[in-house]
Amino acid sequence: MQDSASNSKMANQVRPTPVVNDLCFVIKKNQRILMNSKHVDNHRETDDMSDLTSPSRNPKSPTKGSKRHKMSPFKVTLLDSSVYEGEIEKHSRAQGLMDMVCEHLNLLEKDYFGLSYLDADTQKNWLDPSKEIKKQMRNTLWHFAFSVKFYPPDPSQLTEDITRYYLCLQLRDDMLSGRLPCSFVTHALLGSYAVQAELGDYDLDEHGSDYVSDFHFAPNQTRELEERVMELHRNYKGMTPAEAEINFLENAKKLSMYGVxxxxxxxxxxxxxxxxxxxxxxxxxxxxxxxxxxxxxxxxxxxxxxxxxxxxxxxxxxxxxxxxxxxxxxxxxxxxxxxxxxxxxxxxxx
Structure with missing residues (x-):
């Protein structure tokens, strides 16, 4: 009896009261809330770090190890005397710039062309497409000229009209500079085809009497040459610009200094x-x-x-x-x- 009473008394001492039970429940609940809150905060920290390290969200804070490429401005004088300007990565090879120019011109047959520059002695030099531009340029200014490098022996084998057009522009420049010398008769013939390609059929009301003076065919162009060009041009009624360019090239390729x-x-x-x-x-x-x-x-x-x-x-x-x-x-x-x-x-x- 004493043992039973003693055990009952001890049980009464150990059994928690309702107040204690409620307090334990609150503590455990708060612990779970804290754990969940910490878990959420960890996720928030991860998300916040993603925002900081993501270049798409914050381009001003690049990822570790990224390197901004230095750019160099360039100017390229084209065959129609216009200038193509832009920027290219400083360590680019010349082929990269050549591709940019040809894409700008919609030129596919680009193997016949190249980029040149003038050195300190004003001598023309071709850029090597396989080498970096900066290693070839002693001049700090990247100014180039786009021109024909390899003159096709038979221009009729060119497949694109745009290629023939740029070859015609190059040859007209060669004639004007004296690099492609020709006789009075040849100057007049080539000049007349160039006018037909540019203006189309002769029209008295539209062209007037001195329209050819706006074109330049020879180093020392005379009024006599211009009159002969006009006489020939009047006979080309119905000739398309593409046909005129083909006739121009077929006659130009016969010259002894063509492409030399x-x-x-x-x-x-x-x-x-x-x-x-x-x-x-x-x-x-x-x-x-x-x-x-x-x-x-x-x-x-x-x-x-x-x-x-x-x-x-x-x-x-x-x-x-x-x-x-x-x-x-x-x-x-x-x-x-x-x-x-x-x-x-x-x-x-x-």
Whole structure:
């Protein structure tokens, strides 16, 4: 009996009162709320960090390790004398800029064209498309000219009208600058096709009597030449601009200096000559007359050393040994430039 009473008394002492039960429930509930609140806060911290690190939401705070590319402005003078301006990544290769220009011009047959610049000696140099622009430019200003680099021997094989159009513009510039010399008759003929391509059929009411004076075909253009151009132009009624450009190119390609890139040099006897690079090979001129021609298949090797330029010639039908011909260029840079132009033409037209 004493044991039972004792046990009952102890049980009464241990059993929690209702107030204590309520207090325990509140504590546990608050603990759960705190845990859930902490869990939510953790998610909020993660979301907040995402907002800070996401470049799409906050572009002013780039991710760790990102690098902003430095841009360089450029200007490219096009064949119609307009200027294409923009910016390109500072370490871009020249091919990237060439692609931008051709896309701007909607030009697909871009292999015939290139970008050139003038060096400190005002000598024309071609950008190497495989190299970075900044490594080729000694001048801090990136000013270039877009022009024809490889003149097609047969322009009729060009597939795009726009390509023929730009080739015509280049040849008109060559004629005007004197790089493509031609006779009075040829100047008039090519000029008349150029006018037909630009203006269409002759219209007395629209064109008047001196409309041709707005065009420039020759270095020293005369009134006599302009009158002859107008006479020919009046006969082209019904000729489309595309047909006029084809006729222009078919006559221009027959000229002896069509597509010839000239370089000053001296022969083995110290006589001044000009070396011409074109689609067919290497040409030698003296006093504006061609005195020799080496076709690309006949040339075995092209090299230079210091200011000397060499070509190794394949033996002829009645010759036993190869022969090497040397030329003296103004300096080392001129020799290297000629060597590179020859290599590029040989590779393109072989």
């Amino acid at each position: 890139d000239l370089h000053h040099a001296k022969d083995s006897e110290g006589i001044d000559i000009m070396l011409g690079v074109c689609a067919n090979g290497l040409l030698i001129y003296r006093d504006r007359l061609r005195i020799n021609r080496f076709a690309w298949p006949k040339i075995l090797k092209i090299s230079y050393k210091r200011s000397n330029f060499y070509i190794k010639i394949r033996p002829g039908e009645y010759e036993q040994f190869e022969s090497t011909i040397g030329f003296k260029l103004p300096n080392h840079r001129a020799a290297k430039k000629l060597w590179k132009v020859c290599i590029e033409h040989h590779t393109f037209f072989r």
